[in-house]
Amino acid sequence: MVSALPGPLAAQGTPAAPAAGPSSGLQLPRFVSLKSDRVNLRQGPGMEYPTAWVFRRAGLPVEVIKEFESWRQVRDAEGTTGWVLGTMLSGRRTAVVLPWEAGAGGSAVAMLRDDDSEGAAVVARLEAGVLASIISCDGRWCRVSVGGVRGYVEQSKLWGAYAGEVIK
Structure with a gap:
């Protein structure tokens, strides 16, 4: 396999x-x-x-x-x-975006934002299954890099960082 x-x-x-x-x-x-x-x-x-x-x-x-x-x-x-x-x-440290949604036939996405808040501008829309490099996490948001684009994504949308985990 x-x-x-x-x-x-x-x-x-x-x-x-x-x-x-x-x-x-x-x-x-x-x-x-x-x-x-x-x-x-x-x-x-x-x-x-x-x-x-x-x-x-x-x-x-x-x-x-x-x-x-x-x-x-x-x-x-x-x-x-x-x-x-x-x-x-x-x-x-790396993470997969929304792996529990990948292949489900839906269009699940996570927003990559320019700051660590829900109101911050969206830099990119990350589809389920996308691989991201983790730069840091504060327990709620992770700063990641995807294809050379950096931004923040909610930690709960990633598989590769534990809930509440701080990564420096």
């Missing part, structure tokens, strides 16, 4: 009480992104496990939910879980 864009999924909430990963010492769960445009999602933490899925989009956000040595168990925006070699992941 090949995954190009995430499909429907309910918006993520705040993660359960964070714990440190046994291998990295970093918070679990946490969002990261894929380093390569071809990343194998395996059924277990090792090369001997079969490939269950192949991600084909560098920069796609995934949520690390477990660690075992150099392997990370991740979940994508569709809820698919599996194991990825840690070297295939980046700490660079």
Whole structure:
């Protein structure tokens, strides 16, 4: 199987009480992104496990939910879980716009604004499934870059940042 864009999924909430990963010492769960445009999602933490899925989009956000040595168990925006070699992941924060609306046949959009308020001018309309680079988030709004255009989008419209999470 090949995954190009995430499909429907309910918006993520705040993660359960964070714990440190046994291998990295970093918070679990946490969002990261894929380093390569071809990343194998395996059924277990090792090369001997079969490939269950192949991600084909560098920069796609995934949520690390477990660690075992150099392997990370991740979940994508569709809820698919599996194991990825840690070297295939980046700490660079990205997000998918309204992935729970992508492929629903509708025309769901999120407004990219020139400031962090609902009354600010609209810079662009971001369709469901668009990949954005996160610059920062204040817990309600995220400053993002999409195709070289920067602006602010409501954090609740993104999969790749937890509700209320501050990213500097």
